Amino acid sequence: MKRVKKSNYAWLSVLSVGSVIAIWWLVTDGLHLVSTVAMPSPVKVVQTFFVKLYDPAPDGSTLLENIGSSLQVALSGYFLGLIIRIPLGILMAWYKKVDMFVRPLFDLLRPVPGLAWITVMITLFGIGMLSKAMVIFLSAFVACVVNSYSGIRQTKQVHLWVGQTFGASNLQLLLHIAIPTSLPMIMTGARVALGASWMALVAAEMIASDSGLGFMIQQCRGLYRTDVIIVGMIAIGALGALLTYLLSLLEHLVVKGRSSSK
Amino acid sequence: MIECKGLKKTFQSENGAFEVVKNIDLKVKENEFLVLFGPGQCGKTTILNMIAGLETPSEGIVTVNGKEVHEPGPERGVVYQTISLFPWLTVMGNVEYGPKVRGIPKEKRRATAQHYIDMVGLQGFEKSFPVQLSGGMKQRAGIARAYANNPIVMLMDEPFGALDAQTRYLMQKELERIWEQEKRTVVFVTNNIEEAVYLADRIVVLANRPTQVKAEYKINLPRPRNYVDPEFLRLRMEITDAVDKTL
Amino acid sequence: MIKSQKEKIQRVLAGLFSIGAFLALWQWAVVSTTLGQLMPGPITVITSFIQAFSVPIGTCTIQQHVGWSLSRVMIAYLVAAVVGIGLGVLMGWNPKIEAIFKPLYDIIRPIPPIAWIPLSIVWFGLGEMTKYFLIFLSAFSNITLNAYEGAKSVDPVLMGASRMLGANRTQTLLTVVLPASMPFIFAGLQVAISTSWATVVAAEMVRSTEGVGWVIVSAQDTNDMNQTLVGILAIGIVGFILATIMRGVETRLCKWNKSE
Numbered sequence: 001m002k003r004v005k006k007s008n009y010a011w012l013s014v015l016s017v018g019s020v021i022a023i024w025w026l027v028t029d030g031l032h033l034v035s036t037v038a039m040p041s042p043v044k045v046v047q048t049f050f051v052k053l054y055d056p057a058p059d060g061s062t063l064l065e066n067i068g069s070s071l072q073v074a075l076s077g078y079f080l081g082l083i084i085r086i087p088l089g090i091l092m093a094w095y096k097k098v099d100m101f102v103r104p105l106f107d108l109l110r111p112v113p114g115l116a117w118i119t120v121m122i123t124l125f126g127i128g129m130l131s132k133a134m135v136i137f138l139s140a141f142v143a144c145v146v147n148s149y150s151g152i153r154q155t156k157q158v159h160l161w162v163g164q165t166f167g168a169s170n171l172q173l174l175l176h177i178a179i180p181t182s183l184p185m186i187m188t189g190a191r192v193a194l195g196a197s198w199m200a201l202v203a204a205e206m207i208a209s210d211s212g213l214g215f216m217i218q219q220c221r222g223l224y225r226t227d228v229i230i231v232g233m234i235a236i237g238a239l240g241a242l243l244t245y246l247l248s249l250l251e252h253l254v255v256k257g258r259s260s261s262k
Numbered sequence: 263m264i265e266c267k268g269l270k271k272t273f274q275s276e277n278g279a280f281e282v283v284k285n286i287d288l289k290v291k292e293n294e295f296l297v298l299f300g301p302g303q304c305g306k307t308t309i310l311n312m313i314a315g316l317e318t319p320s321e322g323i324v325t326v327n328g329k330e331v332h333e334p335g336p337e338r339g340v341v342y343q344t345i346s347l348f349p350w351l352t353v354m355g356n357v358e359y360g361p362k363v364r365g366i367p368k369e370k371r372r373a374t375a376q377h378y379i380d381m382v383g384l385q386g387f388e389k390s391f392p393v394q395l396s397g398g399m400k401q402r403a404g405i406a407r408a409y410a411n412n413p414i415v416m417l418m419d420e421p422f423g424a425l426d427a428q429t430r431y432l433m434q435k436e437l438e439r440i441w442e443q444e445k446r447t448v449v450f451v452t453n454n455i456e457e458a459v460y461l462a463d464r465i466v467v468l469a470n471r472p473t474q475v476k477a478e479y480k481i482n483l484p485r486p487r488n489y490v491d492p493e494f495l496r497l498r499m500e501i502t503d504a505v506d507k508t509l
Numbered sequence: 510m511i512k513s514q515k516e517k518i519q520r521v522l523a524g525l526f527s528i529g530a531f532l533a534l535w536q537w538a539v540v541s542t543t544l545g546q547l548m549p550g551p552i553t554v555i556t557s558f559i560q561a562f563s564v565p566i567g568t569c570t571i572q573q574h575v576g577w578s579l580s581r582v583m584i585a586y587l588v589a590a591v592v593g594i595g596l597g598v599l600m601g602w603n604p605k606i607e608a609i610f611k612p613l614y615d616i617i618r619p620i621p622p623i624a625w626i627p628l629s630i631v632w633f634g635l636g637e638m639t640k641y642f643l644i645f646l647s648a649f650s651n652i653t654l655n656a657y658e659g660a661k662s663v664d665p666v667l668m669g670a671s672r673m674l675g676a677n678r679t680q681t682l683l684t685v686v687l688p689a690s691m692p693f694i695f696a697g698l699q700v701a702i703s704t705s706w707a708t709v710v711a712a713e714m715v716r717s718t719e720g721v722g723w724v725i726v727s728a729q730d731t732n733d734m735n736q737t738l739v740g741i742l743a744i745g746i747v748g749f750i751l752a753t754i755m756r757g758v759e760t761r762l763c764k765w766n767k768s769e
Contacts, residue, residue, distance in 0.1 A: 009608035104524035111748025113707030221627035237620035336675040360674035
């Protein structure tokens with residue numbers, strides 16, 4: 001296998017992305033092959049982006065307001081959930097008794113997508129932040145718990161024996177050995193959960209909300225403002241990527257200096 | 263029949279270029295068992311890979327039977343140190359892989375594969391997966407797989423390095439038996455002096471980075487050899503001393 | 510993990526106990542507190558669920574709804590699997606293909622399939638094509654990524670071995686890279702079946718006239734919580750069965766990986 005330097009192919013990447021954008025422009029603005037209602041040109045999307053930053057039309061809030069609203073709900077639902085999910089996963093992995101009781105319920109709830117609960121939540125808590133937060137909690141539930149669980153399970157038996165020979169109590173073993181060992185996996189779970197939370201929020205907003213990015217793109221569909229829809233989609237994607245990226249930086253800090261102990 | 267002239271290999275790294283192999287001249291006769299011996303990390307694997315065609319020399323050429331080597335191929339069989347059997351294929355699947363990709367019909371290649379499976383002592387394990395085999399058995403399968411392509415040359419890169427001591431002795435004896443049964447030209451890399459003296463017709467001692475030829479020893483002991491024969495032990499001491507001086 | 514018989518029995522008992530306790534608590538709360546005004550109890554839900562096999566909700570019985578949702582998933586999932594595995598493996602194996610397609614993939618990927626709903630309705634209308642498109646997107650994303658990583662992490666020793674044994678580039682791709690990536694691909698397929706199921710539910714909740722997602726959402730208009738819970742129950746059961754099937758397939762196909 002020949003060892004070709006990576007930079008040799010960077011130009012191919014640039015060319016590929018560039019030609020897709022060029023084709024996009026050609027098909028819309030250039031040759032008018034497609035109606036601009038169905039697919040706005042890249043130029044229009046960029047324009048709309050700048051306009052929408054401060055223009056509340058047509059859905060009632062500016063882009064920034066929508067972003068703020070979505071982020072607020074997503075993050076609060078996410079963090080609230082972390083406080084419950086991670087300890088639960090840890091407890092399930094460490095104390096067999098807990099696992100035996102909780103696991104069946106967990107397995108039962110697992111295949112149901114968090115979004116499906118939204119009407120239940122609305123009936124119980126009304127339209128508003130709480131019901132959305134519950135949906136987020138449920139959506140991110142699985143990833144977080146499973147990862148925390150696997151992380152604890154991965155603790156090397158050898159390390160535990162060392163702790164026991166030093167006279168550590170069960171609780172101390174958990175706190176000082178098992179949890180630090182599982183930290184990388186817990187972080188991965190938190191990162192995956194963040195992605196899932198973000199997605200769940202957008203979906204929830206599309207169904208039952210009056211603000212936020214999900215709401216914005218859903219509204220604009222009825223109004224046939226595909227340019228705003230695309231701006232919204234890109235914003236959703238970009239924010240999601242940004243959040244996961246930030247969390248993965250945090251992950252690196254935690255995992256620094258550790259070789260993968262599989 | 264193998265000839266290396268002026269072989270050099272330089273690798274690029276962040277700290278600049280470093281020369282792994284410096285000016286190797288080697289000649290291997292037909293059906294000769296040549297051992298490349300030296301302390302670990304001294305480019306022996308790189309030399310073997312260049313003969314195999316898995317790496318290209320920065321300078322110099324390798325010829326096998328007069329033809330220059332550019333790429334790996336079935337006429338230069340390789341047995342690796344790390345497990346290189348295809349885990350999703352059975353032993354039979356692995357051994358007949360070479361003939362299969364070269365289009366040899368089922369009857370013929372099954373027969374060939376079976377012959378070599380028997381020869382390395384794995385009869386009965388044709389349907390086993392690599393994950394079910396012990397270390398020694400995996401290496402036997404690797405040898406059978408290389409042999410099944412009727413190679414002119416067998417290149418072996420510390421094939422017994424990962425085995426426990428007992429199995430290692432056993433495999434050395436087995437390899438000797440197999441080689442006597444179907445002779446090929448062999449280039450064998452090892453850092454274990456006993457193994458080298460037991461198996462080799464000729465030992466080429468390589469020095470540390472950059473790797474170069476330091477000494478050559480012809481081993482004229484009759485086969486199969488005896489690990490505690492006085493001449494064996496003397497050779498072993500002589501070569502060990504020679505190597506120690508070069509470190 | 511080798512579980513002793515005793516432990517197995519303990520687990521089953523504990524499971525029955527906790528589910529039973531949960532259901533009992535639920536039933537009690539419905540009967541004795543204001544929860545009863547908002548939500549039906551488990552007995553009502555299960556009865557309605559069984560009824561739904563013969564009495565239609567909307568225009569279809571519950572199994573017909575499930576059928577609709579499943580058929581949407583199956584078609585789009587299979588297409589996504591073929592395309593995703595193909596593209597992913599090719600990207601992981603050939604740096605040129607990687608350079609061309611990966612950046613496009615990386616740009617599209619962060620946009621959740623849900624966010625595509627409005628756009629795809631504009632493009633494809635309210636019919637089946639929209640749903641196929643969305644399910645395809647969500648499955649494709651995961652499968653491609655996993656196939657890519659699988660192909661990329663194939664041990665170079667194995668590839669060297671195949672070339673040594675005389676295989677050409679295409680043969681190496683088909684007989685070595687592809688089988689070696691199977692564990693990764695399977696992990697991707699498993700995740701994708703779950704996300705596809707979640708996507709079809711979401712898509713049906715946003716806009717549909719039948720399917721399990723619709724069952725949930727249409728109940729809001731009539732404030733029929735019962736119907737919602739029946740829908741959720743159906744979703745959970747089918748989702749569980751799908752995941753179990755996938756796990757079973759993986760165990761059989763990836764036998765050779767098991768001792769790792």
